């Protein structure tokens with residue numbers, strides 16, 4: 001049995017964080033035992049911090065406005081001191097640089113069918129587009145925004161007249177389904 005240590009990085013609500021923690025922490029998957037000893041928030045007012053408290057998950061806050069390189073150095077140092085093998089970005093709204101990407105394998109979830117609708121307004125743009133489908137994607141992190149090899153994608157069909165908030169809830173439900181699957185695929189490649 002190989003133990004793998006995951007850290008989850010977030011900036012806001014933290015629903016993916018909670019879902020991954022509840023479904024994967026301290027659980028066996030084939031040859032792996034998944035441990036999630038650490039979360040990191042880039043915002044000190046993120047609701048996800050409250051979720052971490054309720055889950056009993058240690059949460060560090062690295063909220064500095066520092067230059068990307070210095071920010072990444074802090075991140076790398078915390079991840080290394082916690083012996084993290086795989087980094088999970090779950091609504092983490094910062095772009096990570098080359099040094100980070102050379103040291104860690106990281107996954108990201110994005111609320112669109114990539115490569116469509118990259119960036120921070122993906123959900124709104126996808127909702128407002130005239131496409132009949134929308135979706136979510138999990139990909140390896142590279143130092144380019146919402147790029148990197150795709151691991152898992154899934155779609156929903158749009159419903160005429162659906163409110164943005166109902167659409168958002170369905171996308172979140174889809175994300176909660178595909179992110180654990182994508183993590184298991186990535187574990188097999190570690």
Ligand code: GAR
Nearest residue numbers: 012013014015016017091109110111
């Ligand atoms: C998710 O919808 C995720 O796809 C998105 O942030 C949300 C976080 O939700 N990420 C991005 O847009 C990354 N470019 P959560 O905090 O409830 O997990």
